[in-house]
Amino acid sequence: MSSNTLHRASRRRGLSLRTTENLSLWLMALPAIVLFLCFAYLPMTGVVLAFKSFRPKHGIFLSPWVGLKNFEFMFRNATFWMTVRNTLLYNVAFMVIGIVGPLVFAIALNEVRPKGAARMYQTLTIMPHFVSYVVVSVIVFAILSADSGILGNLYKQRGQQPIAFYSEPKYWPWILSGVYLWKNIGYSSIIFLGTITGISDEFYEAAVIDGATKWQQIRHITLPFLKPMVVVLTIMRVGQMFSSNFDLFYQVPMNSGQLYSVTNTINVFVYNTLRNSNNVSLSSAVGFVQSVAGFLLVMGTNQVIRMIDSDLAMF
């Protein structure tokens, strides 16, 4: 056999091996492809609903076009603007609470001795993360409810009238921020802690020889190491500016209508408009704005992250 035919034969076998390999890999990817198509890509085409008047019997694609009429309704709707304001304000507040709280906690947790105690603090503080929001709403109720809540009874014991929290909007920005911090402080500190424990001891040893105090070490060594992560987390949160945690804002205030002025966010508004008012036109227009704004913000913020540090960019 000449070397030429041998070469050709092995190349052919290599090629067919490649084909079977690729066929197997396609087969393995197939179930997820089908699921993505049905439950992610097909609904994406449904955003055209925002420009249509939905008729159930015609379905998404045969319903008549109405141009920008749905958006006219949306912009004239006062509740819509209120939910936009609430969503943005809560996201700004949560950006600060959700980064500074866990950051300070992680630095303190890293210093505390003995290490066994530190581990116990970590296990206990991540516990709220594993409690579902349905349960959180029961806990908040057990503390706040005027009839039998712990706070309600404190007032009663002093002979005072308990505060009816579930009809007093002014307390809720604080309550929801508190619940958010409670649920996330331990869990979010995990990634900061990972970075802190990764810093080599040599930096601190050198600082100690130079006579640096602990505060100076934290300011000039620990914080600079954490800075890239803080920057990235902040920017990523800007990308999520128009979305909100439905569970937190719907479940914890128990969807109480009297609290809407401070608890209603875009996601809750879309749900209530769809299910309670059955208004597909309005809810799909709001949803469209949210999806597109979210997409543009994520793309934009990723670009910014890439300019700062390309390793941290998502794509």
Next chain:
Amino acid sequence: MKKQPKTSLGKRGALGISTGANAVINVIMVLISLSCLLPILLIYVSSFTAESAIRAHGFSLFPKEWSLSAYQMLFEESLAQIVVSYRNTAVLTVVGTVLSLFIMTMYAYAISRQVFAARKALTFFAYFTMLFSGGLVPSYIVNTTIFGLRDNMLVLLLPSLVGAYNIIVLRTFFSSADNTPIIEAAKVDGASEFRIYGQIILPISKPALATIGLFTAIAYFSKWFEVMLYIDSKSKWTIQYMLQRVMQDIQYLRANPDLLMSEEGAEMLANLPNESAKMALTVLTMTPVLAFYPYFQKYFVKGLTLGAVKG
């Protein structure tokens, strides 16, 4: 006399904080830990408190009278619904987690293989779903009108089977440099892709599977929103939704006090569990996850840290 810097260096020496500062931080840490623990403990204690004590003094960590009556009452009145809801949740959690892990690891394995021609395209295909989503309304209409999943438990299972973020994390894990020589060696021995996936990659990826599996299981266990959105029959409720409905009915009655005079309102009130029974139901809802997560802690602490470095 001053200590030599050499001997005072090291974890317990000058690198650490002073004893006084350590004591202060310990006190603060204990306070934060208690504020995380006590509200949860309050639910457990209240579920074992006599209803009369709750009526007289409200919820308390130190109840005047302990009692098991809340559980008795809860089981007497709604045992059938609890069993059905729990069974639904259990089936959904087990089937969902196992299927989800299989489907996501196969996809992640495929896009981790350099030889796969569609590798880049399929990575983007998954990735794009994180950037853009149709949102609630289109999903609702597609699921109900095109797939006809209204009041069908499959709507709780299918859409959550794949998550792009988890797939990307798994792919990063599978394509780590340590795995490459093992896969190459198996290839030389003539192993098929299915064999490499099942007999090599899955067994060495246990930490990643434990982390992603835990979070998938918790997500399925906590499902209530989709039940509220799509499910009508009580026989298809999950345990979380059962609790959610109790809270929702309480709020509904509170917001519409006139209803109590009506027949509908009176019936609603009669069906509501009392305060301690509500707490017992909450205990049933939260205990499984709280009992499991400490065992997985070392895995997800590592997994989250890795994810943060890899971006």
